[in-house]
Amino acid sequence: MATKSVSSYVPYQVIEPATPNIQAHLLPYLRSWPWYLLCLSLALTGGYVYLLYKQPIYRIQASLMLQDEKKGNTQTNPLKELDVYTPKKVIENELEVLHSSTLMSRVVETLHLEARYYRNTKYGKREIYSQSPIVVLIEEGNEDLYKKPLEITFLGDKAVSVNGRRIPLNQSVWTPYGKLRLLTRKPVSASTEPLVVEVMPRTAAVNSYLGKLKAEPTSKTSTVVHLTLDDAVPEKGEAVLNQLINEYNLAAVADKNKVASSTMKFINERLRIVQGELASVEKNVESYKANQGITDLSEQSKSFLQTTQQNDAQLNQVKIRLASLNNLEEFISQQADKRGSTPATIGLDDPVLLGQISKLSELELERDQLAQTTPEENPIIQSIDKKIQATKNNIRQNVRTMKSMLTSSREHYVAENQKLEKVIRTIPQQERSLMDKTRQQTIKNDLYTYLLQKREEMAVTFAASIADTRTIDAAESSSGPIKPVPVVIYALFGLVGLLIPTATIAGKTAMNTRVMRRGDVEGITQVPILGEVMSKRQRDVLVVAPNSRSVIAEQIRSIRTNLHIGRNEINDSQVMLFTSSISGEGKSFLAQNLGASLALLRQPTVILEMDLRMPKLHQVFNVDNSVGISNFLNDEASLADILKPIPGYPNYFLIPSGPLPPDPSELLSGPKLKELIQGLRENFRYVIVDAPPIGIVTDAQLIAPYADATLFVVRHGVTPKNCLKILNTLHLEQRFQNLNIILNAVGGSDAYHFNNNYKNSYSYK
Structure with missing residues (x-):
């Protein structure tokens, strides 16, 4: 048979093929369904084990209503009109105060939250709170205390073993971890279950709870603040929120009492001076009447005396006002850097000046509250400082104006007194002398009575000081844990179980250079x-x-x-x-x-x-x-x-x-x-x-x-x-x-x- 001729070569350039279809890409994954089933089963089993060993987290919530000057004053206290200064609260600022390190530090200190107590179970360590039979008080801790947990084993009702070292109960003892005191909450014995105690620095504990705390208003038009805290121990979370609300109220009352205390101090100083002057005048009247044998004055003398008394009373009011203005001017000039105190305003009835003093006190308190959570370089604090300085300048200007007016009035009353004195000189010397002494007695007595009344008003105000808040809902934990959510955990683990074989096959396919299909x-x-x-x-x-x-x-x-x-x-x-x-x-x-x-x-x-x-x-x-x-x-x-x-x-x-x-x-x-x-x-x-x-x-x-x-x-x-x-x-x-x-x-x-x-x-x- 004849063979066929050899074909001639036709050069040709290689052309890259089109992208394979989706079905061809899915075939390796579909063929590996047993691996998917195995990985998914192992992943779901891992999720089940994770849920067993993961301690659940509960959500604790509380509600607090604040008094906000932007949304109206809800105070109905019948003694409200006695308040010399009642600060108004801005809800945005109060949220920062509630979330401040100062308040949380007091909560941590009060509840001894630097130490966390754990009990070993078959599913790992579980945190406890009030169930702990002892409380660890750190009087002086060192660095070793925060590096290693304290494994506590009970040796009886008198002592425990802390990491193998015997320590007596209910006594301050120096240990390798510092000076500690282990107080018992309930009777203990050698059969009491061991504990594991983890101690952290105060700052770390404060930051830990601040990180879990949320404070936010329920709506834009509401003054109700919603507090939320997530914790593994519901009882401890409730104690933290309740104590936080209590510390916030105590701080608010302390701010109010600081103002009332400053006013009380000024009134008491004035009372002491007036009381001495009144005693001296009364003794002079008594001595004069005894020496001169005076029992009564004539009707004409009484008329002059009444006129003089009225003029002196008005002159005395002017002097009181001038004294208050001098005190206010001294406060503004010499105590400009002393915050937390308020000048006395006894005898001052000018609404503009009183409003400026109230505004100054509000600005200083607002600055003090912001300074707890905001650095000095913050533009907000600098803006408040400018407002404080401007308010002080306005007060100085008003004080100078009022002093000028009161000085003119004082000169007028003095001139009027001089005229009355010329008339009184026509009265016999004894009657005139008695009238002068009696007039001084009446002036001091009226001033003393006025100061006593103001002191009682301030005492009532001081005793009736309460926080401008109301607890709507006390701290209460959720009925069930919020984390971990079983459905989410199973979904995540299942997704990982599906991703592992998918990634393996995809990586193998991407690295493969051989024909596979x-x-x-x-x-x-x-x-x-x-x-x-x-x-x-x-x-x-x-x-x-x-x-x-x-x-x-x-x-x-x-x-x-x-x-x-x-x-x-x-x-x-x-x-x-x-x-x-x-x-x-x-x-x-x-x-x-x-x-x-x-x-x-x-x-x-x-x-x-x-x-x-x-x-x-x-x-x-x-x-x-x-x-x-x-x-x-x-x-x-x-x-x-x-x-x-x-x-x-x-x-x-x-x-x-x-x-x-x-x-x-x-x-x-x-x-x-x-x-x-x-x-x-x-x-x-x-x-x-x-x-x-x-x-x-x-x-x-x-x-x-x-x-x-x-x-x-x-x-x-x-x-x-x-x-x-x-x-x-x-x-x-x-x-x-x-x-x-x-x-x-x-x-x-x-x-x-x-x-x-x-x-x-x-x-x-």
Whole structure:
């Protein structure tokens, strides 16, 4: 038979394939569903264990109503009109005060929250509060106290063991951790469960609770503040919120009392002076009447006396006001840097001046409250300082104006007194002297009475001072824990359980450079796929045999059938070249089994062991390799000498490679190869050539012109993807006749692209 002419090469540029479809990407994940199920089960189990060992967190809430000057004054106290100064609260500032370190530090100190008490359970440590039989008081702690927990074991009702050191109860004792005192809350004994106590610095404890505390108004128009605290021990959280509200109220009352105390001090000083003056005047009147024997005055004297008394009373009021103005001016000038005190305003009734004094006190208290939580450089404090200075300047100006007016009034009353004195001189000397002394007595007595009244008013105000707040709801914990939420925990752990295999498969896929599925081949090369052979861990050398019904045998028969499609001259011989990209892809296995399948058609078939570098077929068929193809190409043997029958397979022959030549490529390039192929065409229906891989040597390309069809073997998990690009280039350049691909070792849902429907109808061995 005549051989076909060698095809000419057509250069072609490699084109990158399109992106694979979604189904091809999902196949590796769908095939790994057992791993997903296993990871999801382990993750949910981990979530269950986490919930068992994680101590639940409860939410504690309380409500507090504040008096806010922006939203009206709700005070209904009947003694309200007695207040000299009643500060108004801005709710935004009060929220900062409630969240201040100063208040929380008092709470921590009062409740001894530097120490946390734990009890070991089968699910780990669990924090307790009032259930702790002892309280650890830190009188003087050192650094070692905060580094290591204190493991306390009860030795009886008199002593305990702290990290192996015996310490008596209810006594101040120096220990390696500082000076401690362990107080008992309830009777203890050697059978009392051990405790673990963790101690933290005061600042750390304060910051810890401030971090968990939330203070916010219920709405923009409401003065009700909602306090929230999350803690593992509901009872402790309730105690913290209740004590915080109590400390806030005490601080508010202290601010009020500070103002009242300053006014009381001024009144008491004035009373002491007036009381001495009144006693002296009364003694003079008494002595004068006794010495002069005076019992009554005339009606005319009484009239002058009344007039004089009225004028003196008015003059005295002017002097009191001047004294108050001098005190106020001294306070503004000399005590400008002393905050927390308020000047006395006795006798001053000017609403503008009183309003400015009240405004000054409000600004100073507001600044003191902000200074607890805000640094001095803050623009808000600097703005308040400017307002304070401006208010003081306005007060000074008003004081000077009022002093000028009162000085004029005083001079007027003094002049009026001088006129009255001239009239009184006409009265007898005794009566005039008595009138003068009695007048002084009345003036001092009225002043003394006025100061006593004001002192009683301030005393009542001081005693009635209460906080401008009302507790709407005392601290109360939630009925159940808010964290951890089982549904959320299971969802998170389940998500992790799904992400682990997904990430593993995605990472493996991203790092993979081998062909793993049919889509990898179809997406890179245009070479048609002739058939597929499934993967099997243990495969016989020849799986195709008479009466063989295995899946692999049927897949090879399917390839055999596909080889006949499109052939018109069925009596012509056919030369089939088997090759691959690298070694280990199974081309020899497929070549020998396809040859066996063709031989079972009772057609003479021969397989050539054309891999002259690493021959293996002669070992598989247990055939002598002393004489073979290398001898024929060297013109050392005839075709009859190298043709070997395969035992057990009639019509199936093997031509071994023969001794390994030093120059296989040169032998294949000689004229003897053409002679060999032509001789085999005349004697055999099918000629199968097992050639070396094309990615390693050029032997397959030298044999390609003599083959009618080239079968390129691609093995899943072995063939590199970049080799498919080279194969596509060879196909487009037409270097191989009728180039087709056979997929070997196909696994999972990629298996039997042609034969998977058979499995539902037929059974295989």
